[in-house]
Amino acid sequence: MRSEGLKRCYQSRTPPHAAAGVKSAQPQPKTPRRYVFRSAEVDERDGIPGCVIAQYRRCGKPRCRCSRPGEPPHGPYFFHYWRGEGKARKRYLARGDAPRVAALCDRRRAHRADARTTKRLIRRFDRISSEILELLERGRP
Numbered sequence: 001m002r003s004e005g006l007k008r009c010y011q012s013r014t015p016p017h018a019a020a021g022v023k024s025a026q027p028q029p030k031t032p033r034r035y036v037f038r039s040a041e042v043d044e045r046d047g048i049p050g051c052v053i054a055q056y057r058r059c060g061k062p063r064c065r066c067s068r069p070g071e072p073p074h075g076p077y078f079f080h081y082w083r084g085e086g087k088a089r090k091r092y093l094a095r096g097d098a099p100r101v102a103a104l105c106d107r108r109r110a111h112r113a114d115a116r117t118t119k120r121l122i123r124r125f126d127r128i129s130s131e132i133l134e135l136l137e138r139g140r141p
Helices: 002-013 040-046 098-139
Strands: 051-057 074-084 087-093
Touching: 040 098, 051 098, 074 098
Parallel strands: none
Antiparallel strands: 051 074, 074 087
């Protein structure tokens, strides 16, 4: 009687296609997904705000090597940090994505530095041109 209950239990766990004799599809190998902040095209063109930071952590398990004094913690684990919607945000990065995302962050920083320089030059040009106009108007009779 007990064996029938166990048999019924195992039969109920069998997927319907396996019971019908249909072979299930082979699982496809996972392709690593690339980290995308907004969209791949915008990220490549404009860069990504923030920075990439490597962190080392202790797991907290009492028998783990990282809990012993003098032993190194686990890691490095890479995280992308940025500010969005008024809050500090972070997202885990796969080890292979970290250099690419760091380069995109550097690209964004360079773009912003160029924009600040351009704005500073425009303000300086406006100030100088207004001074020139003022001198020209004073020199007229």
